[in-house]
Amino acid sequence: MAAYISPELREKIKSANDIVDVIGEYLRLKKVGSNYAALCPFHREKTPSFMVNPRLQIFHCFGCHKGGDVVTFIMEYENISFFEAIKRLAARAGIPLELNTSPESNRLREKREQLLDVHQKLTEYWHNILLKASEAEPAREYLRKRGIDSQVIRIFKLGYAPDRPDDTVRWGRANSIPLQLLEEAGVIIRRENTQEWYDRFRGRVIFPICNEQGWVIAFSGRVLTTDNAVAKYLNSPETLIFRKGRVFYGLDKARRAIMDAGFAIVCEGQIDLIRIHLAGFPNVVAPQGTAFTSEHAQILKRYTDTVVLCFDSDEAGQRAMVRALDALLAAELNVKVAVIPPPDDPDSFILAYGAAAFQKIVNNAMEFFDYYLNRLCSTNDIASDRGKRSVIQQMAEAVSKARSVTLVESIATKTAARLGLTPLSVYTDFMKIYKTMFTDKPSLDAEEPGQEAKTFNMPPREEMWLLQLLLHRPEVTNTVLSYLDISWINSVEARAIIEEIQRRIQLGVVIDAGSLLDCFEDESIRSVITAAGTEQPIFSDLKAFTKDLLRRLRVRHIEKQLVELRRIIVSDAVGEEERHNAFKRFQELQIEKREPFPPATFEIK
Ligand SMILES: [Zn+2]
Incomplete structure (x- = not known):
């Protein structure tokens, strides 16, 4: 849903949300001089380089160069659109957003809010039953046996849905919640052609499923018995607020930890996730109710580049891991595998051997292709030619998904070593396989240069000082701009900002x-503005500092020209006339360079 937000409304919302208050709700801020400092939420660091300036209402990180205003912060931190961020800040400040939206989208928004509300209330209801009700004793006993105590129950808001056919229905009636709404939430089911409903979740431990912001959007219920006749897990159906392929269990608790740790652990189920979380890895998520999808991979990509897969040691778990590979490699994630020794799963392994043993496994996680080669070599008879061919075929197919030529070479070499063949012969086999795989598709891409992130440098020191002066000391702006020649500025970003400031002064803004x-929409320019806005030049005398800065900028510019002229003068490739003119200009500039600047009459006006 997009809507137009007028600049006036945007200003109003921004000024009603003080950046220090808003960011303070997310990060621990510490006053440092005229700024507030915190550990940056956007990159990993040990000492704070994330600054918030209350006067200018901006933030800037001197480590990763992210910066902006309060709206930018919410967008970046919550990974939401500009419009969503504005909406949240408006709600936070109690400013009504009178948006010209269709009745249909209003209806949907209302419905979403009602559904979230029902999920929230039901979570509390089931949670309290699990903590206190006597009929939940078997559930508590079951969880105790699985090593889940009341503290864990509280952290993950686990609940218990009583073993009665219509407990949820009764709860809805008692709380005046329309049964129609409970049906749309997927927690009760209507008997066909009747106005009667029955509960979806009966006699199950309830795991609330949250979205990234921590709102409960669905439930997963686990039976207490080991009876194979009933499904072990029962999940909410897809609803207006829940779509399976894009939800991770635990992501709301793992987001920050994933960024801190620099990797995400992906496991298979809720109990494994809780156990891994308690074993010292809060950076763990589990795909909810489906196999791993490409949407899952895209979500993880927002938080990290490295994923450690930690699935069951059984055949099904190992196969699921290989299937997740396509999506992970397509998202250009670096994939590792934490191998749990058979017959355990992460939960049973940690219970049996302890957190330290598990930490060792995660810290020694193998590169995916090394793991996969091991697996293929143990599931094929590599003494036979047939077994060797099968390993080569499957390795070649897996590596092709990574679409990297250097990887093909190194994996071919490793595969050859394991099979007792020469690297060249395996590499040739790989290439033959690709030839058939890609006959009518584009050929395997080489790693193209220029794919790396656009490198961006902050303007040179003097130009940053100049911007800091212009932003922090408005009393010198006119003077500085009357002496400054824009051609002295080398950085494209700094030049664009100064030109905008000049334009504003002319307009009297x-x-x-x-x-x-x-x-500015350009990220580099925005980063320069916020960097200059959160740093103050250090000086004792404003006039002397300004004067010296102007002199330095001018001299630097002259010296740059002198270097260029010297190059022309000594070059064999230029004609006599050009050399002569260059020399003349060289002499003039040397004289200019010695002239006192700014003149002795310099005053701050
Ligand atoms: Zn940063």
């Missing part, structure tokens, strides 16, 4: 970093 930010 006040300059502040916040509204300056609104003029």
